[in-house]
Amino acid sequence: MSVSSDVILVIDAGTTSTRALAFAPDGTVLAVSQAEITQHYPRPGWVEHDADEIWHLTLAAMRDVVAGIGGTDRIAAIGITNQRETVVAWDRSTGKPLARAIVWQDRRTADVCTMLREAGHEPEVQAKTGLLLDPYFSASKMRWLIDNEQEVGEAARAGRLALGTVESWLAWNLTGGAHVSDASNASRTSLLPLAGATWDEGLCDLFGVPAGALPQVVDTHGELGMTASEILGRAIPITGMAGDQQAATVGQGCLSPGQTKATYGTGAFVLTNMGSEAPASQNRLLATVLSQQHGVRSYALEGSIFVAGSLVKWLRDSLGIIDSADETEALARSVADSGGVVIVPALSGLGAPHWRPEAGGVISGLSFSTGRAQIARAALEAMAHQTHDLADAFAADGARWTELAIDGGMSANDWMAQDIADVTGVPVARPEMVETTALGAAKLAAAGCGMHASLEDASVRMRGALSRFDPQMADGVRVARLAAWQAAMAAV
Numbered sequence: 001m002s003v004s005s006d007v008i009l010v011i012d013a014g015t016t017s018t019r020a021l022a023f024a025p026d027g028t029v030l031a032v033s034q035a036e037i038t039q040h041y042p043r044p045g046w047v048e049h050d051a052d053e054i055w056h057l058t059l060a061a062m063r064d065v066v067a068g069i070g071g072t073d074r075i076a077a078i079g080i081t082n083q084r085e086t087v088v089a090w091d092r093s094t095g096k097p098l099a100r101a102i103v104w105q106d107r108r109t110a111d112v113c114t115m116l117r118e119a120g121h122e123p124e125v126q127a128k129t130g131l132l133l134d135p136y137f138s139a140s141k142m143r144w145l146i147d148n149e150q151e152v153g154e155a156a157r158a159g160r161l162a163l164g165t166v167e168s169w170l171a172w173n174l175t176g177g178a179h180v181s182d183a184s185n186a187s188r189t190s191l192l193p194l195a196g197a198t199w200d201e202g203l204c205d206l207f208g209v210p211a212g213a214l215p216q217v218v219d220t221h222g223e224l225g226m227t228a229s230e231i232l233g234r235a236i237p238i239t240g241m242a243g244d245q246q247a248a249t250v251g252q253g254c255l256s257p258g259q260t261k262a263t264y265g266t267g268a269f270v271l272t273n274m275g276s277e278a279p280a281s282q283n284r285l286l287a288t289v290l291s292q293q294h295g296v297r298s299y300a301l302e303g304s305i306f307v308a309g310s311l312v313k314w315l316r317d318s319l320g321i322i323d324s325a326d327e328t329e330a331l332a333r334s335v336a337d338s339g340g341v342v343i344v345p346a347l348s349g350l351g352a353p354h355w356r357p358e359a360g361g362v363i364s365g366l367s368f369s370t371g372r373a374q375i376a377r378a379a380l381e382a383m384a385h386q387t388h389d390l391a392d393a394f395a396a397d398g399a400r401w402t403e404l405a406i407d408g409g410m411s412a413n414d415w416m417a418q419d420i421a422d423v424t425g426v427p428v429a430r431p432e433m434v435e436t437t438a439l440g441a442a443k444l445a446a447a448g449c450g451m452h453a454s455l456e457d458a459s460v461r462m463r464g465a466l467s468r469f470d471p472q473m474a475d476g477v478r479v480a481r482l483a484a485w486q487a488a489m490a491a492v
Contacts, residue, residue, distance in 0.1 A: 027462030033064035079240030079445030109140035130287025221448035239448030251440030264410035340365035384423035422473030
């Protein structure tokens with residue numbers, strides 16, 4: 001790293017958009033460029049992306065940010081964070097995608113997962129990987145592509161197939177052909193044992209995924225690759241890679257066992273740092289790799305909620321109840337309560353701790369007095385209700401929360417942040433910069449390139465101010481809210 005190279009360039013490839021950000025050594029954002037990703041819904045329950053679009057939009061955003069900070073010479077290293085579990089299939093010889101990417105929200109492999117579960121394979125999969133049998137994870141998506149997309153199947157039989165999640169696809173394009181996946185993303189495929197350095201042959205056979213099509217598993221921070229010089233004008237090291245929820249955990253500074261964060265984006269994801277020992281949930285939570293350096297891992301316990309910000313987007317785009325997401329806070333404050341309306345947002349099935357891919361959404365308690373405000377408030381209340389279900393599961397697994405660090409676009413809503421504190425009974429802390437996913441990738445890359453001495457040092461030096469929300473709700477109100485939620489859940 002030269003004296004003038006004082007910027008970390010981060011790629012944040014999310015579900016609905018991809019962007020590039022430039023971070024100073026203290027965590028200040030110097031420039032941002034963002035573009036929306038086209039969402040394809042060919043059938044109910046199917047969600048797809050164009051992998052070429054993701055790459056070209058990401059490249060354009062990177063170049064835009066580089067121009068905004070004065071050129072490539074300022075960049076010390078690149079960090080990548082991404083939507084997890086989404087699967088891309090491409091041809092090793094041409095580098096071209098062979099089908100649309102299957103997005104993490106996609107439920108098309110629910111029947112396959114049910115079949116494997118009924119055949120008794122879930123205990124083995126969970127023991128090895130920390131994951132349950134659900135279409136959320138990557139392996140069943142990979143097999144579906146091989147079986148149902150002709151070009152993917154042909155490439156597999158010819159030994160030309162490359163399979164990977166989004167960070168792997170981006171790394172391939174950035175480097176000109178390096179096929180790698182960091183351990184945090186690899187741990188979301190159902191093919192990597194929590195304690196294993198690489199892919200498990202038995203799991204690959206179970207899901208029918210050729211191990212030769214999979215990337216090399218690498219650290220989350222360190223020397224992970226080098227960009228081709230034509231990408232940005234000179235070769236730049238890639239020194240940080242992590243799935244979005246692991247990156248957000250790092251971004252929140254949850255580097256010690258017991259520290260917990262919740263990210264409210266398209267979905268909502270809670271991770272508790274569990275240290276160097278891989279956890280084993282008895283309450284249908286997930287165990288996952290949090291970070292890895294020099295082959296040494298730290299782990300997290302995770303609860304995944306499939307629908308969070310996407311519920312507000314649905315209210316806006318499909319129902320026309322609101323014109324913008326920002327309206328929900330004012331609408332929620334405009335009424336004393338939801339008027340008995342409860343929303344169970346199972347628009348993509350139910351995630352942890354229920355794991356019901358077949359579930360559909362419910363809006364209960366409607367009456368002639370129900371208006372926009374009650375529905376908007378009920379949508380925000382659903383975030384606290386779902387979080388409370390996870391809090392109970394974490395506590396039952398011996399990981400009771402003492403404070404919840406929140407982030408993601410939805411967390412900017414003060415009303416919702418207070419409601420989460422009230423319903424869970426746990427103090428909530430929110431950083432000044434709620435987009436901590438990108439910050440976490442910046443911290444990983446900064447530690448990986450030596451800008452900061454360690455991940456802990458990067459976390460201290462790149463930390464911002466916090467807002468705090470303490471529980472205030474009366475016990476009787478909380479009990480009534482949760483009873484109404486459970487009644488609505490019983491109807492799903």
